[in-house]
Amino acid sequence: MSGGARILVVEDNPQSLELVEFLLEEAGFRIVSAANGDQAREILEDLVPDLVLMDMQLPGTDGLTLVGELRRRPELRDTPFVALTAHALRGDRERFLSGGCDGYIAKPIDVGTFVDVVRGHLSPAESEGPR
Numbered sequence: 376m377s378g379g380a381r382i383l384v385v386e387d388n389p390q391s392l393e394l395v396e397f398l399l400e401e402a403g404f405r406i407v408s409a410a411n412g413d414q415a416r417e418i419l420e421d422l423v424p425d426l427v428l429m430d431m432q433l434p435g436t437d438g439l440t441l442v443g444e445l446r447r448r449p450e451l452r453d454t455p456f457v458a459l460t461a462h463a464l465r466g467d468r469e470r471f472l473s474g475g476c477d478g479y480i481a482k483p484i485d486v487g488t489f490v491d492v493v494r495g496h497l498s499p500a501e502s503e504g505p506r
């Protein structure tokens with residue numbers, strides 16, 4: 376994929392979304408964003424992303440509930456879901472992973488490792504991108 380993998384970012388915090396978009400676009404990924412579950416559902420009617428980055432603290436349907444719901448869509452069965460969360464409570468990581476997330480990134484985002492962590496959840500062909 377010459378244009379890089381397509382990543383859906385579901386994040387209601389504008390500053391956090393701006394940072395995530397900046398880092399991923401600079402790394403050659405194509406970003407589509409949603410601020411809540413309804414927007415994400417609508418986007419996913421037309422798009423099968425290569426990866427979904429999901430804020431766990433969303434207005435309306437919370438992130439983990441949304442992951443559980445979207446996971447049941449056959450076309451998203453093999454799509455990695457990576458949780459983004461400001462909460463770092465004991466047991467959260469296990470709760471997110473057992474709830475259908477493939478990985479977990481804590482906020483505030485570590486700009487030195489963020490892209491590599493995302494890349495690590497993509498298949499080798501998808502993570503190739505312009506440098």
Ligand code: MN
Binds near residue numbers: 386387431432434
């Ligand atoms: Mn949030």
